Amino acid sequence: MRFARRHPLLTAVLLCALAVLAARPADGDGPHAPGHGSASGISAEVARLYEEAATATERYEEGRREAERQRARAHRLEQRLDRERRETAGLREDLGRIASSQYRDGGGLPLTAHMLLADDPDELMRGQRVVQQAEVSLDKAIDRSERAEARLARDEARAAAAWRRLEKRNAELADLRQGIEAKLEAARWKLQGHADASVAAGACRGAVRLDQPETRFTSRWVAPVETYELSASYGSGGARWANRHTGQDFAVPIGTPVRAVGTGEVVKVSCSGAFGIEIVIRHAGGYHTQYAHLAAVAVDQGDRVTPGQWIGQSGTSGNSTGPHLHFEVRVTPETGSAVDPVSWLARHGVSL
Missing domain, CATH: 2.70.70.10 (Glucose Permease (Domain IIA))
Known part of the structure; x- marks a missing residue:
């Protein structure tokens, strides 16, 4: 079996055809036409199903496009979170190195005690300036780390919310698609039922323009x-x-x-x-x-x-x-x- 190209507009084309079938009276309708008495009711039902299916199809297509956009946004957020996690991990390593350095240099003792114990006060003062610079660096690193942690938590929450919205949308679209298919299937067989009545009677109902x-x-x-x-x-x-x-x-x-x-x-x-x-x-x-x-x-x-x-x-x-x-x-x-x-x-x- 060979297969032809698929076209996404097939469903819309079918719906348009069903709509016109329902909306226009057949040329052969009359009191003796095949299926008279039920044809008008079937036509009305097909028209109603068309309106519902057409609206649902439009919603489905827009929802599908929005789901793709949401998926792309969520993917970008995940990439950003990966970068932030790596940056935060690096900041934590910097904090650990600075803290270890201060501990080794005697950080925490009062400056006067260091001067009394020092053999060379000038050397002590130079070392103290290095310690002070390290403390400033530590404060900045802590501040950067805290900001990074807050940004990471905020973006993680945004990413989680984005994925929840996407999953909800996908579930809604699946239900919508299932409803469309069920309505179309029902409309098709109602159309076929009218055709079978014409064949059984051996007379055509007339052209539907x-x-x-x-x-x-x-x-x-x-x-x-x-x-x-x-x-x-x-x-x-x-x-x-x-x-x-x-x-x-x-x-x-x-x-x-x-x-x-x-x-x-x-x-x-x-x-x-x-x-x-x-x-x-x-x-x-x-x-x-x-x-x-x-x-x-x-x-x-x-x-x-x-x-x-x-x-x-x-x-x-x-x-x-x-x-x-x-x-x-x-x-x-x-x-x-x-x-x-x-x-x-x-x-x-x-x-x-």
Whole structure:
């Protein structure tokens, strides 16, 4: 299995798609439309979940950036504390040497007693000046040590508080992320439930006009989904297919925006059969692309599409063992005329 590049904007793209799905009424809604009576309630719930998830996603991204900034600040504090600890240890060694020197020189006796006991008073006075200088040095060293100890204690407290804040933020972000994923999963399956109802009724609900992303493709051809894992390939054998697999499967979550791979015209929108909800597009040169097992469509038959335009959302409708997009390239609109889609896309400059 080959893997494509991951994009951090996938969640935001999915949320936008779900929001538009909830906000816009479907063209085919009516008293006899599949799923009527529950569709409006599902749409309202998806809209509510979108609002909550969008807000939570924004908070999560900002919190994640703040956590990284806090981690960097805490790391700098730790480095500063290491320097201060080394400096304090050096000051303590200086204090020990000065104190030992004073003790050896008789520090602590009154100056008069030293003069009475001294053989050479002048020499004594010179020595006394050295002692006084040593005492001054000692006082300064003690003062520096006390300041260093206070600074060290203050910075250690700041570092500990910074790490506590970071740990709290990380715990909050973990809970937030878990909540987002749970809400998204629930929204995806509600969307899929509506798709299953349409397939069971054998009639499409109608196009949900998705707001298109602001993207500018420099190439004439693109992959049918932005982020994916390749699963079943063209020509694969197995009990799931009558003969051989006729397309390339892209493993993607339910609700992932599906894109037109190139300029063309929608010649078929169907919501029944083994392919579930499917779209077929005719391109220049007589080739056709099929997008199957969808959860929703965003185009109608006869629409013109451009490269990268969102035409629907992936799902697991029809004869499907799990969420994925079945992408097929044919020389006619009908089944039985498929060619290898990976090679076909490669000839058009799209490497999967």
